[in-house]
Amino acid sequence: MFEEILSGVEEMNVQLDNALRFHQTALNLRAQRQEVLAANIANADTPNYKARDFEFGKALGTAMQGGVPAVSLATTSPLHISASAPVTNPQVKYRSEEQASVDGNTVNMDTERAAFAENALQYEASLTFINGMFSTMQKAISSQ
Amino acid sequence: MSSFELFNIAASAMNAQSVRLNTTASNMANAESALGADGKPYKAKQVVFQAVPMDASGKGQGVRVQQIVESAAPGRVVYDPKSPVANAQGYVTMSNVDPVEEMVNMISASRAYQNNAEVMSTAKTLMQKTISLGQS
Numbered sequence: 001m002f003e004e005i006l007s008g009v010e011e012m013n014v015q016l017d018n019a020l021r022f023h024q025t026a027l028n029l030r031a032q033r034q035e036v037l038a039a040n041i042a043n044a045d046t047p048n049y050k051a052r053d054f055e056f057g058k059a060l061g062t063a064m065q066g067g068v069p070a071v072s073l074a075t076t077s078p079l080h081i082s083a084s085a086p087v088t089n090p091q092v093k094y095r096s097e098e099q100a101s102v103d104g105n106t107v108n109m110d111t112e113r114a115a116f117a118e119n120a121l122q123y124e125a126s127l128t129f130i131n132g133m134f135s136t137m138q139k140a141i142s143s144q
Numbered sequence: 145m146s147s148f149e150l151f152n153i154a155a156s157a158m159n160a161q162s163v164r165l166n167t168t169a170s171n172m173a174n175a176e177s178a179l180g181a182d183g184k185p186y187k188a189k190q191v192v193f194q195a196v197p198m199d200a201s202g203k204g205q206g207v208r209v210q211q212i213v214e215s216a217a218p219g220r221v222v223y224d225p226k227s228p229v230a231n232a233q234g235y236v237t238m239s240n241v242d243p244v245e246e247m248v249n250m251i252s253a254s255r256a257y258q259n260n261a262e263v264m265s266t267a268k269t270l271m272q273k274t275i276s277l278g279q280s
Contacts, residue, residue, distance in 0.1 A: 031150075034270070035204040038150050038263050039195075042157030042207045044256055045164075046193040049205075092203055109259065120266050127273050134278045 010081050016137075017083060023130045025063045028088045029056060030123040036092060037116045040107050048104040051095040051112065056122075059090035149204045150267040156196070156206030157260040163209045164191045164253040168246050175241040178229050186239035188215040188246070215240055 036052055043049040063086045072084035097106045167189045180186035194210035217240040225234030 032203060034267070035149050035153065038153045038267070039198075039203070039205040041259055041263055042153050043193070043195045043205060044259070045161075045252070046195050046207050049195050113259070116263065116266070120270060123270055124273060127277060130277060 006079065006081075013081055013083065019133060020130065021085070022064065023126050023133070025086055025088060026060055027123065027126045027130070029059050029063065029090060030119060030126055032088060032090060033119050034116070034123065037112055037119060040112045041109070041116065044105070044107045044109055044112075046105060049107065050105075051107045052092050053095055053115065054090040054092045056090075056119075059088065062090075063088045148271070149198050151264060152198050153204050153206045154260045154264040154267065156198070156208060158257055158264070160191070160193055160207045160209050161253045161257040161260065163212075164193075165250065165257070167191055167212060168250045168253060171241045171246050172243065172250075174239055175243055175246075177239050178227065178236050180239070185219045185237045186241070187219075188217070188239065188241045189213070190215060217242070 033054060033056055036054065040051045040053070066086065070084045070086045073080070073082060075082050095106060095108075095111075098108050098111070100106075171188045174180070174186040177186040189212050191212050192210045193207050195205045196208050198204045198206045219240040220238040221235050222238055223234055224230055224236045227236045230236045
C-alpha cells in the first residue's frame with residue numbers, strides 16, 4: 001500500500017518536473033545571459049574589454065537535448081524521491097566588432113542595451129509561462 | 145552562480161564610475177591650482193578600469209578601478225610676476241588639467257552610471273517577479 005502511494009507520488013513528481021523543466025532551463029539561461037549582458041554594460045569603458053554574448057536558442061537546445069550532464073539529487077534510501085535538472089553551461093563567445101575604438105573595447109552600448117531590454121522581457125515571459133502552468137495545475141487539483 | 149550576481153556587476157560598475165566622477169571633480173576643482181598637495185603644480189588624475197570576474201565561471205565580469213594615473217601633459221604656463229610661486233622670469237606653471245577633456249569625461253561617466261543604475265533597477269524588477277513566482 002505504502003509502496004504504491006510512494007510510486008504514485010514519484011510518478012507525479014516526475015511529471016511535474018518534466019512539465020516545468022523546459023521553462024526552468026529557459027529561465028536559467030535567461031538569467032545567465034542577463035549577467036553576461038550586464039557585464040558588457042558595466043565594462044563599457046574598460047580598455048581592451050571584448051563584449052560577449054551567447055546564442056540563447058542554441059544553448060537551450062543543447063541543455064534540453066541532454067548535451068550537458070544533469071545534476072541529480074543524491075538519494076541515500078530507496079524511499080527517497082529522485083530528481084534531476086539539466087546543467088546550463090552556455091558557450092559564451094565574443095561579439096564581432098562593429099566599430100573599432102582606440103582603447104580596444106568592443107562594447108556597443110546600443111546593442112547591449114537593446115539585448116538587455118529584450119532579454120529582461122523574455123525572462124518575464126518565462127516567468128509568466130511558469131505562473132500560467134502553476135495556475136493550471138492549481139485549477140486541476142482544486143475540487144470544483 | 146546566482147542571479148544576484150547581476151546586482152554585484154552593476155554595483156561594481158557604479159562604484160568605478162563614481163570614482164571616475166570623483167577624479168573629474170577633483171581635476172575640475174584644481175584646474176587653476178598652481179600648487180598641488182605635494183607643493184608641485186597639480187597634475188590631472190585619470191582612472192584606469194579593469195574587468196574582474198565576479199565568480200568562478202567567469203561569465204559575469206564586473207569592473208574595478210585598477211589604478212589612478214597622473215597625466216604627463218605639461219602644465220599651462222602663465223605670466224604672473226606677482227605670484228609667490230612665480231619663477232625668476234615671472235612665469236607660473238599651473239595645473240595640466242584640460243577642462244574640455246574633463247567635461248567630456250564627466251558626461252561619459254554620468255551616462256555610464258545611469259546605464260548601470262538602470263541595469264540594477266531591471267535586475268530588481270526581475271528578482272521581485274521571480275520571488276513572487278507561483279503566488280498569483
